[in-house]
Amino acid sequence: MLQWGKSTQGVHLMAQRSISCPRCGRxxxxxxxxxxxxxAKRPGVWSKIVASTRDQDGDALVKAIIAxxxxxxxxxxxxxxxxxxxxxxxxxLSPDQNSLLLLxxxxxxxxxxxxxxxxxISASYLHGGLLHIIFNMMALRxxxxxxxxxxxPSRMFIIYTLSGVVGYLASCFAGIAFTIGASASVCGLxxxxxxxxxxxxxxxxxxxxxxxxxxxxxxVLFGLVMPGINNWGHGGGIVGGALLGKLLGYRERGxxxxxxxxxxxxxxxxxxxxxxxxxxxxxxxxxx
Numbered sequence: 001m002l003q004w005g006k007s008t009q010g011v012h013l014m015a016q017r018s019i020s021c022p023r024c025g026r027x028x029x030x031x032x033x034x035x036x037x038x039x040a041k042r043p044g045v046w047s048k049i050v051a052s053t054r055d056q057d058g059d060a061l062v063k064a065i066i067a068x069x070x071x072x073x074x075x076x077x078x079x080x081x082x083x084x085x086x087x088x089x090x091x092x093l094s095p096d097q098n099s100l101l102l103l104x105x106x107x108x109x110x111x112x113x114x115x116x117x118x119x120x121i122s123a124s125y126l127h128g129g130l131l132h133i134i135f136n137m138m139a140l141r142x143x144x145x146x147x148x149x150x151x152x153p154s155r156m157f158i159i160y161t162l163s164g165v166v167g168y169l170a171s172c173f174a175g176i177a178f179t180i181g182a183s184a185s186v187c188g189l190x191x192x193x194x195x196x197x198x199x200x201x202x203x204x205x206x207x208x209x210x211x212x213x214x215x216x217x218x219x220v221l222f223g224l225v226m227p228g229i230n231n232w233g234h235g236g237g238i239v240g241g242a243l244l245g246k247l248l249g250y251r252e253r254g255x256x257x258x259x260x261x262x263x264x265x266x267x268x269x270x271x272x273x274x275x276x277x278x279x280x281x282x283x284x285x286x287x288x
Contacts, residue, residue: 058148058156065144065160066137068275069182072125073133076103079282094129100180102282104274106168107178118274124164125275126180136182140189147189150196152256154264155248156189161267163188163240170236179230184237190215191241196250 076095079102101110104122111117127133148156167184190212197208216238223231248260 058153059145061148061153061157062140062144065157066140068271069125069127069133069137069140072103072275072279073127075279075282076100076126079103079286092130094132097178099282100126100128101178102278102285104278105178105180106171107176108172109177111172118277120165120168121161121271121274122278123168123180124161124182124185125271127182128180132181136186139186140182143186143189143193147192150252151192151245151248151250152260154256154261155250157264158248158260158267159188159192159241159244160185161271162244163191163237166240166243167230167233167235167237170239171230171232174232176230176232179233181230181233184230184233187219187234187237188241188244190219191238191243192245194238195242195245199246199250200252 073095076099077093079099080095081098097105103126104110104116104119105126106116106119106123110119127136144156144160147159151159164182164185167187168179171179171184193208194212194216197205197210197212199205200208219234219238220231223229223234
């Protein structure tokens, strides 16, 4: 039986004394001079303010990525002269190829023939139909916070961005003319989680590996059954995500470094500039 008076008062006092470490994000005793987990010095007032506003679990970052995908899907529909209302559910509300090409679809034609290398990033924010974006965003909403929890938000965004680039480079080498979708980047997150499970080991690592293996098998079967699936992009994303997970490390091995946060910032700036450029080109073409 709990004695609510004294127990809750003690919990309240402990909560008041606990602060978040600005380096590793774990709770530490506010009276200690340094973090018992990573050795960082106890933060001052300004560091406490910064730590309190930091996106520790990456939830806000995942929502921002989803918002960008939805915004560009809607923009692609607005720019389309012929919107897909096919009886095929996979083609329902699909933007036309011209609008997708303007907004940054990738593949051998845009990259090799037109020299639009920036499309290796923009293609991850474009989708070919309503079900296409729904499936990808549901997967991202489930997997993104999990990767953020194990790797950190900065490393998660690096993996999301660069594994998408690796997946689309694999598509180009395979000779795929046009391709779009966030699935290469999402597969990168899956690949990073698979590496994490195998590397960490133990009961939790084994459980992660089993669940992720189920996703991988589903991706392979889905790609074999459904026409028009970019299996090269999926495979390249998975391999890229696993390699990036190994190179960057995860939280149990060490906190996110300053260099990794800077790399994430560069990925973010590159994404914003490229999407802004793609939107400007498309609107300029539309209103010319």
